[in-house]
Amino acid sequence: MKIAHDNAERHVLTVTVDNEPGILAKITGLFTARGYNIDSLTVADISDDHAISRITIVTNGPPQVIDQIEAQLERLVPVHGVVDLTTAGSHVERELALIKVTGTGEARVEALRVADIFRASVVDTTTESFVFELTGAPDKIDSFIALMRELGLVEVGRSGIVGMLRGAEGS
Amino acid sequence: MQTAPEPSKTEKEEHVSDHPHPDNLKADQQSGAAILTQCLVDQGVEFVFGYPGGAVLPIYDELFGDERLRHILVRHEAGAAHAAEGYARATGKPGVVLVTSGPGATNAVTGIADAYMDSIPMVVITGQVPTGLIGTDAFQEADTVGITRHCTKHNYLVKDPAELQSVLEEAFRIATTGRPGPVVVDIPKDVQIAVPSRRITAKLTASHRYTPQMAAPAEQLIEAVEMIAAAERPIFYTGGGVINSGPEATRLLRQLQDITGAPVTSTLMGLGAFPSEHPDWLGMLGMHGTYEANLAMNKADVMVCIGARFDDRVTGKLDAFSPDSKKIHIDIDRSSINKTVPVELGIVGDCSTVLGQMIESWGARKPQDLGEWKARIAGWRARECLAYPEKSAKDPSAIMPQRAVERLHALTHKREPIITTEVGQHQMWAAQYFGFEQPNKWLTSGGLGTMGYGMPAAIGAQLGCPDALVIDIAGEASIQMNIQELGTASQYRLPVKIFILNNEYMGMVRQWQELTYESRYSNSYSDSLPDFVKLAEAYGWTGIRITEESELDAGIEAMLATDGPVIVDCMVAKDANCLPMIPSGAAHTEMLLYGDAHEGTMDDEAKALV
Numbered sequence: 001m002k003i004a005h006d007n008a009e010r011h012v013l014t015v016t017v018d019n020e021p022g023i024l025a026k027i028t029g030l031f032t033a034r035g036y037n038i039d040s041l042t043v044a045d046i047s048d049d050h051a052i053s054r055i056t057i058v059t060n061g062p063p064q065v066i067d068q069i070e071a072q073l074e075r076l077v078p079v080h081g082v083v084d085l086t087t088a089g090s091h092v093e094r095e096l097a098l099i100k101v102t103g104t105g106e107a108r109v110e111a112l113r114v115a116d117i118f119r120a121s122v123v124d125t126t127t128e129s130f131v132f133e134l135t136g137a138p139d140k141i142d143s144f145i146a147l148m149r150e151l152g153l154v155e156v157g158r159s160g161i162v163g164m165l166r167g168a169e170g171s
Numbered sequence: 172m173q174t175a176p177e178p179s180k181t182e183k184e185e186h187v188s189d190h191p192h193p194d195n196l197k198a199d200q201q202s203g204a205a206i207l208t209q210c211l212v213d214q215g216v217e218f219v220f221g222y223p224g225g226a227v228l229p230i231y232d233e234l235f236g237d238e239r240l241r242h243i244l245v246r247h248e249a250g251a252a253h254a255a256e257g258y259a260r261a262t263g264k265p266g267v268v269l270v271t272s273g274p275g276a277t278n279a280v281t282g283i284a285d286a287y288m289d290s291i292p293m294v295v296i297t298g299q300v301p302t303g304l305i306g307t308d309a310f311q312e313a314d315t316v317g318i319t320r321h322c323t324k325h326n327y328l329v330k331d332p333a334e335l336q337s338v339l340e341e342a343f344r345i346a347t348t349g350r351p352g353p354v355v356v357d358i359p360k361d362v363q364i365a366v367p368s369r370r371i372t373a374k375l376t377a378s379h380r381y382t383p384q385m386a387a388p389a390e391q392l393i394e395a396v397e398m399i400a401a402a403e404r405p406i407f408y409t410g411g412g413v414i415n416s417g418p419e420a421t422r423l424l425r426q427l428q429d430i431t432g433a434p435v436t437s438t439l440m441g442l443g444a445f446p447s448e449h450p451d452w453l454g455m456l457g458m459h460g461t462y463e464a465n466l467a468m469n470k471a472d473v474m475v476c477i478g479a480r481f482d483d484r485v486t487g488k489l490d491a492f493s494p495d496s497k498k499i500h501i502d503i504d505r506s507s508i509n510k511t512v513p514v515e516l517g518i519v520g521d522c523s524t525v526l527g528q529m530i531e532s533w534g535a536r537k538p539q540d541l542g543e544w545k546a547r548i549a550g551w552r553a554r555e556c557l558a559y560p561e562k563s564a565k566d567p568s569a570i571m572p573q574r575a576v577e578r579l580h581a582l583t584h585k586r587e588p589i590i591t592t593e594v595g596q597h598q599m600w601a602a603q604y605f606g607f608e609q610p611n612k613w614l615t616s617g618g619l620g621t622m623g624y625g626m627p628a629a630i631g632a633q634l635g636c637p638d639a640l641v642i643d644i645a646g647e648a649s650i651q652m653n654i655q656e657l658g659t660a661s662q663y664r665l666p667v668k669i670f671i672l673n674n675e676y677m678g679m680v681r682q683w684q685e686l687t688y689e690s691r692y693s694n695s696y697s698d699s700l701p702d703f704v705k706l707a708e709a710y711g712w713t714g715i716r717i718t719e720e721s722e723l724d725a726g727i728e729a730m731l732a733t734d735g736p737v738i739v740d741c742m743v744a745k746d747a748n749c750l751p752m753i754p755s756g757a758a759h760t761e762m763l764l765y766g767d768a769h770e771g772t773m774d775d776e777a778k779a780l781v
Contacts (some may be wrong), residue, residue, distance in 0.1 A: 056256060064509060068510060071505045
């Protein structure tokens with residue numbers, strides 16, 4: 001008995017929703033119930049009266065599954081709209097990471113030097129540690145973390161992606 | 172309650188906008204429970220199917236003596252949910268359920284999930300522990316919105332009594348419009364008691380977040396009618412969406428068929444939308460569909476799916492499903508389109524609206540000559556796939572269950588009965604041998620396949636249609652799943668009839684064990700059955716037993732001649748199988764028919780399919 005797996009592609013979806021209790025559970029539950037993947041998910045309210053939230057979901061799946069995800073999300077009553085940034089056009093993706101590194105001597109100096117190259121800022125320091133803050137595309141953060149691994153990486157926290165279409169038009 | 176000291180004249184004027192004099196407020200000063208009952212009345216609700224308990228006592232106190240709403244006391248909350256479904260399916264109006272917190276709500280979940288799968292409009296009011304106790308594992312507390320989140324179209328926990336009215340109004344709108352479905356409104360006990368000083372109306376009644384698309388764009392309709400007009404082998408494949416869309420959709424479907432000449436097949440849920448007496452009716456399609464319907468689907472060049480959803484019971488093996496057809500799919504739910512079967516033209520819209528638009532777009536077009544196509548269909552029809560063996564191989568004197576359904580149809584169809592079913596072989600035999608001419612006469616659990624659906628559904632349908640003949644075609648195993656509802660029918664003097672095809676087996680399980688597990692009948696024998704005649708009598712019903720074929724007509728006539736509720740325990744052949752059948756994972760062309768050998772086993776791939 002073989003279990004089938006499909007070829008997946010990565011998509012970034014933004015979902016605008018009414019900011020009501022249980023909406024996040026509805027959305028994440030939909031993904032688990034229907035067997036869709038969530039690579040990352042971010043959410044925060046975006047309106048003055050805190051009534052509307054924007055969720056950015058990074059998911060992967062074959063094109064027909066991505067289309068189904070969009071349709072299933074739009075079916076939820078509190079969902080106002082879904083935009084697939086990956087198909088909608090050129091877009092930016094940004095993620096924030098906090099990275100704690102410990103070390104002394106040359107490693108500490110090197111960590112600071114690499115952070116400078118990546119334009120990471122130091123948001124906390126002791127004589128033997130730094131906490132760096134880095135914002136950027138996910139692969140930039142990936143490579144920064146890979147370099148820090150050799151220089152005393154202790155802890156990583158990442159926000160997940162927030163994305164937006166380029167250009168003057170709102171999505 | 173606090174009594175404020177009499178304010179001075181100037182203060183009184185200042186306060187007037189926030190705290191009007193009690194006399195001016197009387198109409199608005201209602202408790203949450205009173206707001207709820209008023210909303211139900213305003214929504215035109217006739218019946219509330221429910222069961223009381225601690226967390227809904229304030230609502231039950233409101234119902235006490237209220238002549239505007241009729242509360243139907245069921246014997247188990249599952250019965251309430253299915254009765255509401257039956258009422259909704261038979262009348263087209265939303266079914267309303269009222270149950271208490273915790274076990275009351277969880278008992279109703281099966282019926283809620285059933286309504287979700289079959290798109291039945293239903294509003295379920297559940298009591299909840301007081302807001303201060305939520306999350307503390309209080310007595311009879313369950314996370315009702317959490318539990319029902321994925322089996323409702325939408326659900327609410329109302330924590331502010333000021334929101335109650337607008338939530339209920341939106342709940343009814345969501346349940347009944349677009350693709351209908353169940354909506355749960357969970358109301359904590361303190362919210363039922365509280366008297367809100369204001370009402371929030373604007374926020375939730377705004378329609379920005381929920382606007383189902385009813386009509387289709389004109390260019391899609393032109394494309395659709397041109398595809399149909401060019402077709403040499405067209406077929407209409409219709410589903411429950413046509414019934415849900417209302418009687419107008421049924422009328423328009425018949426009209427569109429008339430001008431295009433396309434033959435029509437239907438899913439289990441769609442039976443009745445197209446008359447079974449019509450020469451272009453192919454019968455039901457799918458796993459237990461007719462030979463002609465399945466072969467026509469397989470050979471068609473243009474398929475028009477109207478309000479159906481390409482369920483696995485319909486398609487069989489997906490990559491062999493209607494391989495040569497261009498497909499048009501009309502559905503009000505965008506997520507149903509391209510879900511399992513990719514289509515050339517997906518049209519999002521309400522069946523009745525879109526069918527009307529299509530008829531208009533068709534104009535004076537003429538269909539292709541379908542003579543050759545119809546001749547091929549006639550050839551498949553001549554196979555007489557529903558011609559079952561005259562006698563049981565193991566017990567030649569036993570009544571064939573198919574014959575029992577045929578006789579039931581013959582003796583009742585003039586009265587246009589409403590038929591409900593449980594789930595299993597009897598359900599499929601009812602679908603195959605009981606012809607339906609009109610919509611809303613066939614109530615069955617299609618998507619979820621819930622045993623125990625039929626009797627409570629019959630109770631709901633009988634309340635909604637008091638003059639109709641309502642018959643639950645049941646199996647001896649299914650009927651026991653909600654047998655307690657016998658008492659509900661007795662209490663409200665509902666003359667429902669239950670016709671049990673008693674083969675002493677969970678017949679469909681037995682049939683699958685015969686097909687796939689070399690007849691190892693693991694736990695599918697209905698042992699220790701009750702005496703259904705005595706059981707009927709114990710509840711004040713009439714019980715009739717039929718054991719010989721010679722008694723069949725007389726037994727049915729006796730059932731029809733009885734004013735009150737009747738159980739007919741019709742003993743049928745134990746070894747009869749439900750055919751035609753497309754085995755798991757097989758294509759429409761690989762049907763098992765009567766006369767084929769089918770006992771044996773299957774490979775793991777086939778066994779893994781449901």
